[in-house]
Amino acid sequence: MFSPLYQQIKALLLQSLDRGEWKPGEAIPSEFELASRFQVSQGTVRKAVDELAAENLLLRRQGKGTFVATHSERRVRYRFLRLAPDNGKPPVSTSRILDCRHVRAPADVAHLLDLHPTGQAVNLRRVLSFNQIPTVLDDIWLPGSVFNGLTAESLARYHGPMYALFESEFGISMVRADEKIRAVSAAAEQATLLEVAPGSPLLFVERLSYTYGDRPVEVRRGAYVTTQFHYRNSLN
Amino acid sequence: MFSPLYQQIKALLLQSLDRGEWKPGEAIPSEFELASRFQVSQGTVRKAVDELAAENLLLRRQGKGTFVATHSERRVRYRFLRLAPDNGKPPVSTSRILDCRHVRAPADVAHLLDLHPTGQAVNLRRVLSFNQIPTVLDDIWLPGSVFNGLTAESLARYHGPMYALFESEFGISMVRADEKIRAVSAAAEQATLLEVAPGSPLLFVERLSYTYGDRPVEVRRGAYVTTQFHYRNSLN
DNA sequence: CAGTGGTCTAGACCACGTG
DNA sequence: ACGTGGTCTAGACCACTGC
Numbered sequence: 001m002f003s004p005l006y007q008q009i010k011a012l013l014l015q016s017l018d019r020g021e022w023k024p025g026e027a028i029p030s031e032f033e034l035a036s037r038f039q040v041s042q043g044t045v046r047k048a049v050d051e052l053a054a055e056n057l058l059l060r061r062q063g064k065g066t067f068v069a070t071h072s073e074r075r076v077r078y079r080f081l082r083l084a085p086d087n088g089k090p091p092v093s094t095s096r097i098l099d100c101r102h103v104r105a106p107a108d109v110a111h112l113l114d115l116h117p118t119g120q121a122v123n124l125r126r127v128l129s130f131n132q133i134p135t136v137l138d139d140i141w142l143p144g145s146v147f148n149g150l151t152a153e154s155l156a157r158y159h160g161p162m163y164a165l166f167e168s169e170f171g172i173s174m175v176r177a178d179e180k181i182r183a184v185s186a187a188a189e190q191a192t193l194l195e196v197a198p199g200s201p202l203l204f205v206e207r208l209s210y211t212y213g214d215r216p217v218e219v220r221r222g223a224y225v226t227t228q229f230h231y232r233n234s235l236n
Numbered sequence: 237m238f239s240p241l242y243q244q245i246k247a248l249l250l251q252s253l254d255r256g257e258w259k260p261g262e263a264i265p266s267e268f269e270l271a272s273r274f275q276v277s278q279g280t281v282r283k284a285v286d287e288l289a290a291e292n293l294l295l296r297r298q299g300k301g302t303f304v305a306t307h308s309e310r311r312v313r314y315r316f317l318r319l320a321p322d323n324g325k326p327p328v329s330t331s332r333i334l335d336c337r338h339v340r341a342p343a344d345v346a347h348l349l350d351l352h353p354t355g356q357a358v359n360l361r362r363v364l365s366f367n368q369i370p371t372v373l374d375d376i377w378l379p380g381s382v383f384n385g386l387t388a389e390s391l392a393r394y395h396g397p398m399y400a401l402f403e404s405e406f407g408i409s410m411v412r413a414d415e416k417i418r419a420v421s422a423a424a425e426q427a428t429l430l431e432v433a434p435g436s437p438l439l440f441v442e443r444l445s446y447t448y449g450d451r452p453v454e455v456r457r458g459a460y461v462t463t464q465f466h467y468r469n470s471l472n
Numbered sequence: 473c474a475g476t477g478g479t480c481t482a483g484a485c486c487a488c489g490t491g
Numbered sequence: 492a493c494g495t496g497g498t499c500t501a502g503a504c505c506a507c508t509g510c
């Protein structure tokens with residue numbers, strides 16, 4: 001089994017991140033410090049850090065250091081939100097929590113989250129409004145064992161990205177996600193909550209989010225109204 | 237104005253690619269050859285090539301060389317097609333050209349493609365079917381000056397990705413694209429061509445494709461039926 | 473000014489593909 | 492056996508940040 005040194009270093013750094021040795025927003029040790037800790041050259045550490053920075057797990061800032069990525073910073077805020085207004089201006093967004101229940105995980109969710117078939121889950125629903133216009137209806141599922149203290153009240157009290165709260169309150173960093181996107185017709189309840197006509201076309205986005213080590217920790221199903229907003233994507 | 241050496245090398249390589257000095261699928265000179273041509277060290281060339289490879293403009297193959305990316309190769313075929321079947325199996329795809337007209341560019345297309353307001357454009361429509369099921373209705377606009385020889389016949393004769401034909405016949409490589417995605421209701425003509433009920437929800441994808449130097453060269457508006465397929469995306 | 477990441481170099485050796 | 496890209500090292504110097 002052959003594995004380049006820098007990949008081994010990368011794996012060790014990932015472990016430290018996963019263990020929470022360095023918290024989101026904090027600086028990790030300098031390249032020279034890591035080099036002496038691992039007994040390799042600075043260039044080898046650099047290559048490992050470069051890859052983690054390319055994957056947005058770390059953030060380099062010249063002259064200051066290398067920092068653990070977080071969802072609570074201005075510059076990378078709403079990293080995972082791909083909905084953009086059709087005409088420029090960034091909207092004012094507000095969140096309304098509909099409910100937050102601790103229940104047994106449905107089979108499909110348990111499977112996606114690698115939970116025990118009888119495991120607990122947190123189910124959370126909310127409406128996001130942009131400029132007062134209801135735009136996103138989210139149906140979110142989280143592993144109950146990790147998010148057992150989560151309540152509608154704590155969510156309503158918190159202002160800022162939900163993923164930032166997950167970091168600070170539950171020690172879970174969302175690192176990567178896969179999405180499957182479809183067009184659907186608004187069902188009765190969706191139509192009511194999003195204030196559109198039943199049968200209106202909606203974008204349906206099913207997201208599976210992962211934390212360090214590719215461990216799935218969130219299933220998020222979102223219905224988006226795309227009359228004044230669109231989902232943006234770049235191909236390369 | 238400060239610019240790192242490797243960025244200058246990268247720009248020179250981009251120029252060569254744009255000029256067609258190395259064609260899609262061909263190997264570029266080895267790192268040492270480029271280093272001696274540009275009078276820099278091999279490591280500096282490497283960093284420039286690394287970035288171009290990360291952007292999918294070049295493809296490195298250990299032991300063989302570095303190659304110009306192409307849309308005609310198995311391994312990167314349909315790079316820009318994000319529609320995937322809900323259940324595994326890669327589908328058999330067929331294309332039916334509806335029409336191919338050379339007309340004056342509508343204002344919106346002229347604007348997106350940076351064409352002269354009275355410039356010519358090629359408008360092309362087709363239906364893509366997967367496993368015999370009509371799934372994608374594309375409405376494609378190209379700059380007429382570049383694609384003047386394009387006909388429905390040549391398209392129908394060609395089997396394989398349309399972008400591969402653009403490379404070989406017109407010397408245009410699609411390098412990057414931006415997409416805006418919405419949910420819409422099928423209009424009468426769309427419904428007929430896609431064999432769905434009028435008003436059915438469709439995914440509407442507007443793509444603007446770029447060639448080297450970020451020059452826009454294609455507007456593609458696609459209506460996707462997403463009952464057995466979904467648009468896949470990864471966030472990081 | 474000291475400390476951090478960013479650039480650049482030169483050289484050694486390894487792994488892969490081909491002949 | 493040879494040439495390619497891939498890894499690793501060591502050292503020099505540059506650019507940005509904060510005290």
